[in-house]
Amino acid sequence: MPSTTLAQVADFTFAHSWETLMNSLDLVRRPDEIVAMLQALPLIGAIVVTSVGAACVFKGYKWHKIVVVLLSLMLGFAVGRMISQDLGKSTVVAIALGILLAAIASPLLKYTVAVFAGIAGAGIGATLWSFFNPAESDLAWAGAGMGFICLALLSFIFFRVVVILFTSVGGATMLVMGSVALLLQSQSIAPGVREQLILHPGVLPMVVLAAAVVGFVYQQGGSSDTASEEE
Secondary structure, X not given: OOHHHHHHHHHHHHHXXXXXXXXXXXXXXXXXXXHHHHHOXXXXXXXXXXXXXXXXXXXXXXXXXXXXXXXXXXXXXXXXXXXXXXXXXXHHHHHHHXXXXXXXXXXXXXXXXXXXXXXXXXXXXXXXXXXXXXXXXXXXXXXXXXXXXXXXXXXXXXXXXXXXXXXXXXXXXXXXXXXXXXXXXXOOOHHHHHHHHHHXXXXXHHHHHHHHHHHXXXXXXXXXXXXXXXX
16 A cells, blocks of 8 residues: 555544544534444443443542543543544454553553543533534634643642542543433434434533532532541
8 A cells, every 4th residue: 555545544544533532522512423422332331431420420539549540441442442443443452552541540640630630621621612602613622622731730739629520520421421322222212312412412511510510519528528537
C-alpha cells in the first residue's frame, strides 16, 4: 500500500475517532448517534457501566483509589476499541491498553485523577456549549477544551472536592447511560425510549445533572463525616 494511502487511512481513523469521542462527551448534540451507540452496547457492558456508575455516584471519594483503577481499565478498553474500530475492533488491543492504563493509574494517582477530572470537565463544557449555543454545536470542542483544562488544574488544588465532582458527574453519566442501554435491550420498551430521547435531547443531560447533584451532596456529607471521625 502506498504511503499516501496509509496516511489517508490514518487521518480517517483519527478523524472518525475524534468525532466519536466528541459526540460521546456532548449529551445534547446528535442524540440519535448517542442512542445508536448505547443500543450497540452489549448487555454485559451495560451492566458493568451501570454498576460502576452507581459506585462512583455514591462511594466515589471513599473508594476513589479503586474507582480510578476501574475507570482507567474501562477507559483503556474503550479507547482501544475506538482506535481499532477501522481495523476489525481488535479485542487484544483494547484489553492490553486497558491493563496498561490500570497498571499506571495507582502509582500516578494524582495525575490520573487530573485526567479523569479533565474528562468530566470536557463533558460538562461540551454539553453546556451545545445547550446554550445550539447554532454553534460544531464548536463544542472549544467548551470541552476549556472544561478539561479547568477541572484538571483544579484537581491539584482542591483534590477532595474535585474527586467528588468528577466521580459524581462521571458516575451519573455512566449510571444514566448504562440504564438507558439496559432499557434499549428490551424489544418492547426500546422504541419508546429511543423516540423520546431523540425528540427531547435535553432530557438526558437533565437526568445526568440530577443524578450528579444527588451524588455530590451525598458524597460531600459522607466525606465530611469521615473526616470528622478521623480527627
